[in-house]
Amino acid sequence: MAKSSKLETGRVSIREVAAASGVSTATVSKVLSGRADYPVRAETAERVRRVALELGYVPDVAARNLRTRQTGQLGVVLEAVGASEPDSLLGAMTTSNAVRRTFDGAIMAGLSDAARSLNVPALVVYPGSSGLHHTYLDGRVDGLLVSCDPLRGHQLLQDLAQLPLPVVALWTQRVPPGISSVDVDHTAGARQAVGHLLGLGHTRIAFYGGGQASGVEHFQRREQGYREAMTAAGLSPMAAVHDGDLLVQAIRQGEVSAVFAETDLGAAAVVQALAGAGLSVPADLSLVGFDDILGAEYIAGGLTTVYQPAAEMAAEGVRVLLARLRGKPVSQTLLSPHLLVRRSTAPLNATQLQSLEN
Amino acid sequence: MAKSSKLETGRVSIREVAAASGVSTATVSKVLSGRADYPVRAETAERVRRVALELGYVPDVAARNLRTRQTGQLGVVLEAVGASEPDSLLGAMTTSNAVRRTFDGAIMAGLSDAARSLNVPALVVYPGSSGLHHTYLDGRVDGLLVSCDPLRGHQLLQDLAQLPLPVVALWTQRVPPGISSVDVDHTAGARQAVGHLLGLGHTRIAFYGGGQASGVEHFQRREQGYREAMTAAGLSPMAAVHDGDLLVQAIRQGEVSAVFAETDLGAAAVVQALAGAGLSVPADLSLVGFDDILGAEYIAGGLTTVYQPAAEMAAEGVRVLLARLRGKPVSQTLLSPHLLVRRSTAPLNATQLQSLEN
């Protein structure tokens, strides 16, 4: 209609609300931003709110961001994603990659739920590529959550530590100074797993793991928990096994009646090795895994395993980050996993006891 | 130092770059925005670029968003996340939920990779709650990608269709008018699966599925593909089976030598039912699943299954959305899945042939 040189955004602005309620834009802003430290007469506030609602006023995010120099958005960096392994064709996705994605899915779910309930307007996702510069992040988010990939180095965290943003790392305890972390207590989880086996009467408990991926922080902690639990029970920890044939041999010779596997996938490999040798779980071997991956119910008819509280970890991460945004200091948090007892573990039985005595 | 009432952002602004290069801010903007339609002498442009680099100038995202009324961000709605099933405690996560999360992880990975390679600065994630209002989305993103949960209704898409944003739905073909979609061609995948079994000599092929989740779009299409493949081969499709005992009975009576299961999890259930009856895969039954979930390599010693290209679907979704942002029309896309042949399928064997003849 009106021949105007101004851009028409088709939105109701704060000025229109101000005009319609007979106050200044400043007053409208004070009322609607809900800050208690700007006193406005209750009657006025009420009128402004009603008019805003009637007019369908929605504050403009961009303008607010510009003025406040904040976004209300949190960044989520998925380290495993930036690795750019070409896995899209022919299902060439590696298994560990798939595991990561499962967990990232859970992490995203936990983050989204937490963000919504804690009134964080939005999460901004970035792949954890090395080129994750200041440039991309600055101005888009107020802080950063990093879903770390324990299989990779800490280069990403080192880089992110340089940013002028608070950073919370998930799923790791190895963080540069200045970065908060939230991790699962792998050691405690391992102790629970081994404790369960001890409670069933097993004493010859092996740790299955330490393959190519030894050196991985999580796995080291899990083995550490195994050692602690064994030692605390007055038993000698055994050297880690990572070979199905050797394990089968050890079982046959009565040297092993139970195994705590580093991961559920490792446990699945154990089951396959035993099956190939005509042995079964839990009759010949009690088996505990770690992770509770998708499909764990179908490993050995139901794998007893340590559940990692990924969603809770994510939620805690959001809380920690918001706290930092409010000035709280850097912190390190550990969350206890818990044991899911299914059908892959059983009391030490007569047959096992017998071969044990040989 | 200087007693200034201005906010100190500690950033290099376009004005400083302009001053340092001896031109106006307008010129700097023209040079750095890279738009060809604003002619600037090459020499000047070069100087400006150099100065900007030296000063470490980074355009302010908020200011740019405010002026251009665009964000360069795409929204990602995860429908499965908004359902708010309390699954964080005690591992009460349902299996289908876990499957969804796996796929959402893959989707996020695909989206992130695609976004980066297509120069989309950021993805903004939202849980697919019903309260996903205009309010939250408007001004934060230029368009929306929706990772649909086929187990739920289409209410979410109906709501999103009202928004003044282009929307691309992933993982569904049932979309309201005005919404683009990218889905896996479930029917084609099912035809591949059944074709594989036919090629191995099987003719008595059952479809395992149609339980509580019948009515789910994907599953209907998979069953449809089964029917088409059977019919095309001159065979009569059998009624869907969803009971392990009945299936075992049918196998024993020679009525079934192969099964195409609606999902990998369904296939896992079949394996368990057979194991309980002393039957094995693939000796007594050739089995094909659908999904290639994590752990599929461990079902029946390696489940033959239909791989869903989740990451590719996500990448295609980003392309489609960017195209729409450039004015391209609404479109519906189907991506072909492909068969992963592992060890759960084998040629029709003598024993099976014999019981077949009874």
Added chain:
DNA sequence: CTGTTAGCGCGTTCAC
């Protein structure tokens, strides 16, 4: 053809 001027966009906040 090259570059400048002068606001615009809109919510927030300081000084009165």
Added chain:
DNA sequence: GTGAACGCGCTAACAG
């Protein structure tokens, strides 16, 4: 409770 400056990049209109 108000007025007006402010945050900062973009671009239409204009001058040389």
